[in-house]
Amino acid sequence: MEEQEPNDLVDGYASLFLESLDDSVAFAESFLGFQPYPYQEEFLRDPSPLIVACCGRQVGKTTLTAVKALHFALGTRSVRILIVSAGLRQSMILFDKILEFIELAIPAKTLLRYRSRTKVQFLNGSEIVALPCGRDGSTLRGFTADMVILDECNFIPAVVIDSVIRPTMITRPDARLVMLSTPWMKDHPFYEALTKPELGFKAYVWPTSMNPQITKERLELERRTIGEQDFNREYNAIFQDDQFAYFPSTLVLTCTDDYQLNPDPMSDERLHGEFFVGIDFGKHADHTAIAIVERVSEKDIRLVYLKQFELNTPYAVIIAFVKRLNETYQFTSGSLDQTGVGEGPYEAIRPFMPSMKGVTLTAPVKEDILGKLRLQMEASKLTLPRDHTPLLTQITSQQAEPMTSGRLKFYHPTGTKDDQLWALALATYATTEQGSAGILMPVKRRL
Numbered sequence: 001m002e003e004q005e006p007n008d009l010v011d012g013y014a015s016l017f018l019e020s021l022d023d024s025v026a027f028a029e030s031f032l033g034f035q036p037y038p039y040q041e042e043f044l045r046d047p048s049p050l051i052v053a054c055c056g057r058q059v060g061k062t063t064l065t066a067v068k069a070l071h072f073a074l075g076t077r078s079v080r081i082l083i084v085s086a087g088l089r090q091s092m093i094l095f096d097k098i099l100e101f102i103e104l105a106i107p108a109k110t111l112l113r114y115r116s117r118t119k120v121q122f123l124n125g126s127e128i129v130a131l132p133c134g135r136d137g138s139t140l141r142g143f144t145a146d147m148v149i150l151d152e153c154n155f156i157p158a159v160v161i162d163s164v165i166r167p168t169m170i171t172r173p174d175a176r177l178v179m180l181s182t183p184w185m186k187d188h189p190f191y192e193a194l195t196k197p198e199l200g201f202k203a204y205v206w207p208t209s210m211n212p213q214i215t216k217e218r219l220e221l222e223r224r225t226i227g228e229q230d231f232n233r234e235y236n237a238i239f240q241d242d243q244f245a246y247f248p249s250t251l252v253l254t255c256t257d258d259y260q261l262n263p264d265p266m267s268d269e270r271l272h273g274e275f276f277v278g279i280d281f282g283k284h285a286d287h288t289a290i291a292i293v294e295r296v297s298e299k300d301i302r303l304v305y306l307k308q309f310e311l312n313t314p315y316a317v318i319i320a321f322v323k324r325l326n327e328t329y330q331f332t333s334g335s336l337d338q339t340g341v342g343e344g345p346y347e348a349i350r351p352f353m354p355s356m357k358g359v360t361l362t363a364p365v366k367e368d369i370l371g372k373l374r375l376q377m378e379a380s381k382l383t384l385p386r387d388h389t390p391l392l393t394q395i396t397s398q399q400a401e402p403m404t405s406g407r408l409k410f411y412h413p414t415g416t417k418d419d420q421l422w423a424l425a426l427a428t429y430a431t432t433e434q435g436s437a438g439i440l441m442p443v444k445r446r447l
Contacts, residue, residue: 024071032067032101039210040064044071048202052179052193056208056237061180065149066097068178069128072147074111078125079146084165086155087258087386088132092118094151095130132258133160143168147176154181154190155253155386161189183239185249191239208235227415230393246400246410247374255377256386262292262305265328275304277325277334277356278426280419281318281342287311288318291423292329293382293431301376301431302383306391308420319348326353335359335430337422359426367408370398372432373425382428394421
């Protein structure tokens with residue numbers, strides 16, 4: 001934390017600097033060393049009170065928003081800018097960019113009055129504050145703001161936007177609201193702002209291809225790597241239809257929280273708790289993935305560890321790693337995909353982990369496992385890390401269509417993967433007491 005007293009000479013210099021600066025693009029170029037592209041210039045100069053931008057990856061939304069916030073704070077006296085996201089970590093990404101601009105490109109000692117890890121105040125009375133919204137928006141109550149920037153807006157609960165964030169601006173007639181996000185779900189104020197002109201938002205859609213530094217060849221490689229559906233969402237900034245999605249985007253988002261997964265365990269490390277492991281084996285075409293969930297209460301579980309191995313990783317390496325994980329977590333139980341390539345690893349794991357159960361993924365068993373995972377999510381019994389995009393994408397990409405037999409056919413779109421999803425599903429399945437089909441024996445609770 002740093003603090004310094006105002007100085008008349010400094011304050012006069014700062015006032016002259018701010019009054020002479022009318023153009024945000026000139027501000028970016030002259031004082032921040034940032035040369036915006038044409039589509040970025042339009043956004044920076046846009047004076048609209050309501051702005052929404054749907055963004056592909058690497059279009060510069062963090063840099064652009066940092067410039068816009070900083071220019072507004074320095075160019076207008078006594079205003080408050082709130083940077084809000086679903087979790088503090090996401091808010092800090094944007095706030096750190098603002099701090100970087102202040103430290104590297106602006107005479108910080110001349111313009112700053114106060115700085116902390118989540119707040120800066122300037123000599124003109126303006127301030128920028130970074131906040132998480134949490135699940136209920138309680139961290140935002142009591143604030144008023146002249147500009148609110150919602151970073152990764154589509155991940156902020158809709159009720160928080162409508163009932164908490166917008167009221168922070170109601171007493172400020174010239175207040176501005178800026179929503180930016182990658183596309184995630186349609187049942188949300190972000191999508192409505194983007195698609196309903198009557199709401200009054202100036203709308204921008206920035207696919208990654210607008211960035212001239214990214215080649216068509218690189219984009220094509222990404223498309224082939226992650227598949228058409230994920231590519232359209234992540235790079236083309238297109239919302240995906242949830243028509244056949246077994247896990248709707250809205251449902252998945254309600255199960256997320258702002259936390260980090262555990263790293264790989266160190267040697268001789270021992271963790272205390274009730275842990276369950278799920279393993280989905282692959283090798284050449286599919287990855288091997290391992291998920292660990294912890295029972296945090298009688299009814300609630302949380303994903304605490306997730307690992308995906310490189311293709312062609314020898315099974316001996318994976319089995320040795322599972323043994324190390326078992327020594328660290330002392331698993332209460334676990335389940336693995338015994339189908340096909342999983343038979344050999346299952347036989348090798350059983351001697352040091354007798355509680356591991358093999359599961360043969362027939363169509364009825366798949367429906368049972370994914371059905372129980374969905375029920376846990378609908379009952380808000382499972383918590384997932386909000387910023388683990390690969391896992392969340394795999395979950396929402398899982399498709400299900402009814403067959404004439406009455407069963408569901410599960411699949412993932414061409415080019416996508418579901419290894420992490422199945423590892424998670426198997427781990428959560430291990431927490432349930434199964435006896436109907438003899439797939440899993442009742443789990444023994446630790447005293």
